[in-house]
Amino acid sequence: MRPKNIKLGKMRKEGEYYYTPKGRWFAVYQNHLFKDGGGYGDLIKDYLSRDDAKKMVYELNGWTK
Numbered sequence: 001m002r003p004k005n006i007k008l009g010k011m012r013k014e015g016e017y018y019y020t021p022k023g024r025w026f027a028v029y030q031n032h033l034f035k036d037g038g039g040y041g042d043l044i045k046d047y048l049s050r051d052d053a054k055k056m057v058y059e060l061n062g063w064t065k
Contacts, residue, residue: 012039017060019053022046026053028060 012018012031018041019028025048029041044060047053058065 017044017057019047019050019057024048026050028053028056030060 014031014033016031017028018031019026021027025046027046028044030044031039031041033039045056047056057063
């Protein structure tokens, strides 16, 4: 089941991590895709700041700044 506040307009890869606002918090999700093109995100963790969420997404995806 997909959380209501997740917009899937941005193309993401299977298993890729991303963050999105969730009320006053920022939530980190892992992306999952269906064969028909739909998808959903598994909640990994909530963060108080955008910077903390962004740092975790970069670390989980193996990206460097």
